[in-house]
Amino acid sequence: MFGSKQKRRDSLRAAPLPLTWLKVIERxxxxxxxxxxxxxxxxxxxxQVFLAERHFEGCGGLQITDEIKVTISAQACLLLLHRDTDYYPTLKSILVYPSAYIARQSTSVGTGMILESTTIRLGESWQRGAVILSWDDVLQGAADIHDGHNVVLHEFAHQLDQEGGEAKGSPILERRSMYVAWARILGAEYVQLQKDVQDGHKSTLDDYGATNPAEFFAVATECFFEKALQLKKKHPELYEELKLYYRQDPAQFRNR
Incomplete structure (x- = not known):
């Protein structure tokens, strides 16, 4: 079974990318x-592989088009370059709303009570099954490559984090020995961001990264690709850890 899957993927990878898809990516x-x-x-x-294996579904009246699928796939697959990958193996579907959407949320408030509320969201990642995205925010996040905000990179970083179980800001690393440096550096950077937010100090990293370690990793991923030069200068150890993990050096080619 594994052999047939690999052969199918090799065949997909060997096919030329349709010109219409390339134009969508460039635009x-x-x-x-x-x-x-x-x-x-x-x-x-x-x-090619991602689009063949993952299902897209429109929500809130949105009709899924090749433009939507290719735009999202190109950004999701950016995180897979230079790495052995099974293409987000726990992911089955990408649900896309026209714009920010309302989601129900349940919060335990103690003594067995559950508080029901609603929140407006741009995207979310479920541990098994789905990524949910706002199409307006997909386009906006992709268009500005300098602001450190990209909902696709953010939610698919969560997917990488969730491959080993619950998202905790520690994705599966290549070698066991790498977890020591990862925990030390990202842990210290997370604590520092929390302090910066509390003290009102501006950071290269978005304040949302101070929410929890999982959000810190997702925010750091956005920053790594979109604010690479600033991150490398102000947070060199964090940049190097992400460079090792993603096997990419965006500061190098962004500085060309």
Whole structure:
């Protein structure tokens, strides 16, 4: 079974990317232009597999188009470059709303009581099954490659974190020995961000990263790709850890 899956994926990767898809990427994902040519070609191959294996579903009246699928897939697959990947193995569907959507939320308030509320969301990642995205915010996040905000990178970083179980800000690393440095550096950076937020100090990292370690990893991922030069200068150890994990050096090609 594994052999047949690998053969199918090899066949998909060998096929040329449709020109209409390439035009969508060039128009909607400006980060693509900064990638070295070899990385662009690898990204094309990953997109072919991802689109063949993952289901997209429109919500709130949105009709799914190739533009929607390709724009999201290109950004999701950016996180997979240079790495052995099973293409987000616990993910089955990507649900896309036209814009920010309302989600129900249950919070325990002690003594067995549950508080029901609603929140407005741009995206979310479920441990098993789905990523939910706002199409307006997908486009907005992709269009500005300098602001450190990209909902696709954020939610798919959660998917990577969730491959080993509950998201805790510690995705599966290549070697067991790497977890020591990861915990030390990301733990210290997380605590520092919490302190910066509490003291009202501006950080390269978005304040939302101070919510919990899982959100810190997702926010750091956004920053790594979109504010690479600032992150490398102000948080060099964090940058190096993410560089080792993602096997990419966006500060290098963003500085060309």
């Amino acid at each position: 909607n994902v400006p980060f693509y232009r900064y990638l070295p040519e070899a990385d662009q070609c690898e990204l094309h191959r990953h997109i």
